[in-house]
Amino acid sequence: xxxxxxxxxxxxxxxxxxxxxxxxxxxxxxxxxxxxxxxxxxxxxxxxxxxxxxxxxxxxxxxxxxxxxxxxxxxxxxxxxxxxxxxxxxxxxxxxxxxxxxxxxxxxxxxxxxxxxxxxxxxxxxxxxxxxxxxxxxxxxxxxxxxxxxxxxxxxxxxxxxxxxxxxxxxxxxxxxxxxxxxxxxxxxxxxxxxxxxxxxxxxxxxxxxxxxxxxxxxxx
Amino acid sequence: xxxxxxxxxxxxxxxxxxxxxxxxxxxxxxxxxxxxxxxxxxxxxxxxxxxxxxxxxxxxxxxxxxxxxxxxxxxxxxxxxxxxxxxxxxxxxxxxxxxxxxxxxxxxxxxxxxxxxxxxxxxxxxxxxxxxxxxxxxxxxxxxxxxxxxxxxxxxxxxxxxxxxxxxxxxxxxxxxxxxxxxxxxxxxxxxxxxxxxxxxxxxxxxxxxxxxxxxxxxxxxxxxxxxxxxxxxxxxxxxxxxxxxxxxxxxxxxxxxxxxxxxxxxxxxxxxxxxxxxxxxxxxxxxxxxxxxxxxxxxxxxxxxxxxxxxxxxxxxxxxxxxxxxxxxxxxxxxxxxx
Numbered sequence: 001x002x003x004x005x006x007x008x009x010x011x012x013x014x015x016x017x018x019x020x021x022x023x024x025x026x027x028x029x030x031x032x033x034x035x036x037x038x039x040x041x042x043x044x045x046x047x048x049x050x051x052x053x054x055x056x057x058x059x060x061x062x063x064x065x066x067x068x069x070x071x072x073x074x075x076x077x078x079x080x081x082x083x084x085x086x087x088x089x090x091x092x093x094x095x096x097x098x099x100x101x102x103x104x105x106x107x108x109x110x111x112x113x114x115x116x117x118x119x120x121x122x123x124x125x126x127x128x129x130x131x132x133x134x135x136x137x138x139x140x141x142x143x144x145x146x147x148x149x150x151x152x153x154x155x156x157x158x159x160x161x162x163x164x165x166x167x168x169x170x171x172x173x174x175x176x177x178x179x180x181x182x183x184x185x186x187x188x189x190x191x192x193x194x195x196x197x198x199x200x201x202x203x204x205x206x207x208x209x210x211x212x213x214x215x216x217x218x219x220x221x
Numbered sequence: 222x223x224x225x226x227x228x229x230x231x232x233x234x235x236x237x238x239x240x241x242x243x244x245x246x247x248x249x250x251x252x253x254x255x256x257x258x259x260x261x262x263x264x265x266x267x268x269x270x271x272x273x274x275x276x277x278x279x280x281x282x283x284x285x286x287x288x289x290x291x292x293x294x295x296x297x298x299x300x301x302x303x304x305x306x307x308x309x310x311x312x313x314x315x316x317x318x319x320x321x322x323x324x325x326x327x328x329x330x331x332x333x334x335x336x337x338x339x340x341x342x343x344x345x346x347x348x349x350x351x352x353x354x355x356x357x358x359x360x361x362x363x364x365x366x367x368x369x370x371x372x373x374x375x376x377x378x379x380x381x382x383x384x385x386x387x388x389x390x391x392x393x394x395x396x397x398x399x400x401x402x403x404x405x406x407x408x409x410x411x412x413x414x415x416x417x418x419x420x421x422x423x424x425x426x427x428x429x430x431x432x433x434x435x436x437x438x439x440x441x442x443x444x445x446x447x448x449x450x451x452x453x454x455x456x457x458x459x460x461x462x463x464x465x466x467x468x469x470x471x472x473x474x475x476x477x478x479x480x481x482x483x484x485x486x487x488x489x490x491x492x493x494x495x496x497x498x499x500x501x502x503x504x505x506x507x508x509x510x511x512x513x514x515x516x517x518x519x520x521x522x523x524x525x526x527x528x529x530x531x532x533x534x535x536x537x538x539x540x541x542x543x544x545x546x547x548x549x550x551x552x553x554x555x556x557x558x559x560x561x
Binding site for chain 2: 144147148151154155156161164165167168169171172175202203206207210211214217218
């Protein structure tokens with residue numbers, strides 16, 4: 001099982017290395033969204049607005065990035081994978097790869113965000129919890145949206161359906177990470193934000209378990 | 222007849238609870254007391270009651286501050302709901318705010334919390350204080366009369382049962398969705414979607430009753446509140462469930478996809494509703510630091526009515542689901558015969 005997951009993970013990496021344009025596309029999406037915000041916002045932002053805009057951009061970037069994880073493969077390759085690997089390995093590998101992608105994407109987004117919208121609101125932030133909330137937020141979006149992406153791909157209705165199905169389900173995660181990062185921006189340390197990290201971790205575990213349990217039913221046709 | 226009894230019971234419970242909820246009078250209470258800061262010395266306050274009978278009884282009026290009582294030196298009753306009381310406020314009361322307590326026979330002790338501001342805090346008054354007044358019996362079956370809520374407290378028996386019924390129907394749908402994954406039967410899928418339809422009906426009723434209540438008490442049709450966010454997410458999830466069903470034409474595939482989404486969404490929704498009150502502030506009783514209804518309702522008159530309403534509405538909800546399920550079963554048989 002473990003080696004299978006690792007092999008599938010390697011397959012994902014190889015596929016993405018072959019399609020480097022997709023990665024570039026994701027980054028370009030984030031950068032253009034942030035540039036639009038930069039143009040739209042002329043004054044310096046309040047801390048909570050700064051935080052809110054960042055999470056909204058990251059949320060939509062996550063929808064974009066994770067929609068790919070199941071929608072890029074055609075019927076033939078899916079059938080091939082189905083005969084080769086256990087569905088649970090597939091969903092674990094996809095969730096893992098999605099998490100890695102989102103981890104990188106969220107940290108890169110933070111970098112661009114600081115570039116375009118300034119770092120003034122981070123004046124008295126506690127850096128550790130803030131960066132952790134950004135990283136965990138990205139990973140959490142990936143955990144929740146992997147199964148949704150699979151359902152939307154199976155329904156054959158693309159990214160529109162994924163947004164409708166995913167939005168209410170991702171809300172708990174979004175609320176938890178937004179609160180955690182807001183608290184961190186306001187300068188509260190690990191003890192103040194700990195509850196939220198615990199909640200995010202618990203949500204991750206529950207969603208991954210559900211995905212692991214339910215995916216085999218989704219996979220067979 | 223075998224399956225009729227619970228439907229009759231549900232109807233009877235809803236009818237009885239609704240009539241009682243609308244007909245039961247509120248307990249007499251003090252709703253307003255004028256008067257600025259009560260500095261030590263002579264102060265007078267005009268007091269307005271609701272459903273009180275000041276004329277009929279010898280009324281005693283007190284201030285309570287940090288467990289110490291000050292009785293009014295003179296009380297002038299204007300009519301059943303208006304009186305003026307004069308206090309000789311002693312020096313050195315402990316707390317910032319004094320409560321007003323009015324004791325009248327048949328009314329019990331009526332209290333207006335934090336009625337007067339005490340500008341000069343001390344370490345406790347020495348002179349001019351009396352013992353706590355006798356509580357007195359309260360007569361009759363009445364609903365608690367609470368600040369801000371007043372007559373709208375009756376809505377508790379309509380608003381809250383809607384959400385309980387919605388949760389019950391969603392749980393039924395969840396169970397049928399699990400059965401779909403196990404059996405792959407179309408009938409289970411139809412049961413799941415009918416339970417969701419019925420639950421959305423109760424969600425809409427809950428939103429309407431809640432919105433009206435919020436307008437009356439919090440002065441906004443929709444407020445930012447943990448429970449309201451939970452309700453919004455729930456409705457969005459099940460609307461998304463219906464959209465998902467609508468976008469798949471293959472019946473077997475639709476049943477499976479919808480079941481998977483339903484199970485996933487239901488579990489996350491439960492977690493959300495449990496964890497949410499700790500994350501955001503709430504104006505609802507029992508969360509966000511607000512006291513629960515049971516703490517208000519010391520005489521337990523609201524409780525039996527509320528439980529009857531909850532049971533009755535749950536019965537009605539199950540009945541609606543039951544009818545639609547039977548209809549789905551007939552349709553299913555019809556389809557199968559046509560295919561044969």
